[in-house]
Amino acid sequence: MQIRELSIPDSYEITPKQFGDDRGVFLEWYRFDKLEETIGHSIKLRQANTSVSKRGVVRGIHFADVPVGQAKYVTATHGAVLDYVIDIRVGSPTFGQWDSVLLDDTDRRAIYIAEGLGHCFVSLTDDATVSYLVTDVFNPTREHGINPLDEQVGLVFPKEAGEALLSPKDLEAPSLAEAEASGLLPTWGDMRAFYQSLNEGN
Numbered sequence: 635m636q637i638r639e640l641s642i643p644d645s646y647e648i649t650p651k652q653f654g655d656d657r658g659v660f661l662e663w664y665r666f667d668k669l670e671e672t673i674g675h676s677i678k679l680r681q682a683n684t685s686v687s688k689r690g691v692v693r694g695i696h697f698a699d700v701p702v703g704q705a706k707y708v709t710a711t712h713g714a715v716l717d718y719v720i721d722i723r724v725g726s727p728t729f730g731q732w733d734s735v736l737l738d739d740t741d742r743r744a745i746y747i748a749e750g751l752g753h754c755f756v757s758l759t760d761d762a763t764v765s766y767l768v769t770d771v772f773n774p775t776r777e778h779g780i781n782p783l784d785e786q787v788g789l790v791f792p793k794e795a796g797e798a799l800l801s802p803k804d805l806e807a808p809s810l811a812e813a814e815a816s817g818l819l820p821t822w823g824d825m826r827a828f829y830q831s832l833n834e835g836n
Contacts, residue, residue, distance in 0.1 A: 648744040648745070674832070686761055692782050695782050699776040699778070705746070705768065712762065715762050723750050726822040726825075732787060779804055782800065784809040
């Protein structure tokens with residue numbers, strides 16, 4: 635597999651090598667050792683999630699309190715989504731910026747998103763099926779959101795997604811500025827120290 639760091643530090647696009655024949659296709663979509671070589675530490679997977687979305691569905695922007703946080707390894711097993719990573723770490727050189735990766739059942743890419751980053755995707759097809767490997771179980775008291783339509787963040791949704799469909803929870807989520815003012819967001823310094831602690835095995 636090929637692993638490429640995105641423009642948002644601590645997020646990566648993973649492109650697997652696919653082996654096809656007259657029976658179908660085989661690929662490795664997750665390799666803990668290859669990821670560990672890239673990010674500097676192994677990740678402890680604690681939960682696996684799957685979502686199925688209509689065309690136009692937007693899920694996110696979501697993030698969890700650090701520590702413990704929730705790193706994510708995400709792929710699409712059916713259909714296609716555009717997956718976004720948003721830098722919400724106050725003081726980061728890319729604070730408020732985002733990058734994206736097309737996840738689909740053709741190239742079968744994945745995206746790794748470290749703790750402390752925001753995550754969102756928009757479904758480009760009906761029945762888009764997304765699977766997530768995450769490093770902590772869901773804890774509603776430590777989960778937060780930012781409105782994916784926030785103009786400061788400025789996510790751009792492809793035309794093929796059609797009309798954006800959002801949950802009431804995501805629509806009612808604060809803007810990036812409101813989340814920063816209320817103290818919800820992690821800081822760049824704290825996250826650098828957290829990543830270092832993971833690299834040192836603490």
